[in-house]
Amino acid sequence: MGTTHDPQLLKGVLSPLLLWLLAERESYGYELVQRLRTVGLSGISEGTVYPALSRLEREGRIRSRLVASHSGPARKYYQPTDSGYATLAEATADWLALAATVNGLLSRPVPPTPAAPTEEE
């Protein structure tokens, strides 16, 4: 269960992921962590998601509103702004392009190491 991944791989991916989830449905930090787990990103903790949300709000990609809860403190629901939707579209295109390139290489079998240069042409 892909819990082992290099934390660096997530960089730059989390923001579009959060934007996508928020586009699907207005949500709050705690729930987003659980939704991420549900889709397979089990290693992402609150300490990663909350700062990411603050960053996105500071950049104007999402906006928030507080909604009272019966089962705990008020929840800060986020939804994308117009700018957020635009960012999501761009970031998605960037990701798909990079993923295609990287997959194109990495999913190809590693060729057996051939020739070794000794001097130079």
Place this chain on the structure above:
Amino acid sequence: MGTTHDPQLLKGVLSPLLLWLLAERESYGYELVQRLRTVGLSGISEGTVYPALSRLEREGRIRSRLVASHSGPARKYYQPTDSGYATLAEATADWLALAATVNGLLSRPVPPTPAAPTEEE
């Protein structure tokens, strides 16, 4: 084309990419930059590749040897160590897993924003 604008997306991907290229063929920094451009990663500069190579060598993933050149200073050829091959296999698996998950979401059309919670069940 393929010029990804968000540098963060590259994080964690460059190392396996370099290991793959070196598994295909022993190579040196300057050439690796060009090979990366060839496969579509046009925005990657020397200032990114050289430190990455140093890091990989310091970690024992690759080893180097100097080969004289007729057309400039000596080239530092790198090739993966056994540890490097192992790392490549792991990192590839990690990448493919993450890419599948992220693609699964992002390549799905963004659903129209539905319901808004007003109070709480």
Place this chain on the structure above:
DNA sequence: CCCGCTACTTGATTAAACAAGGTAGCTGCC
């Protein structure tokens, strides 16, 4: 009254890409 769940926040640490700059070897040209 305290425990446990919910929910958000902050600070310190770490990793990595990037821009910009610097050193130097080699060839060819005038």
Place this chain on the structure above:
DNA sequence: GGCAGCTACCTTGTTTAATCAAGTAGCGGG
């Protein structure tokens, strides 16, 4: 012989972001 231009490598500082760890609180139940 000297200079331009390509080849090749290395370094430094800046910025962005994820992670861990810890802390603050609201709320309900025993």
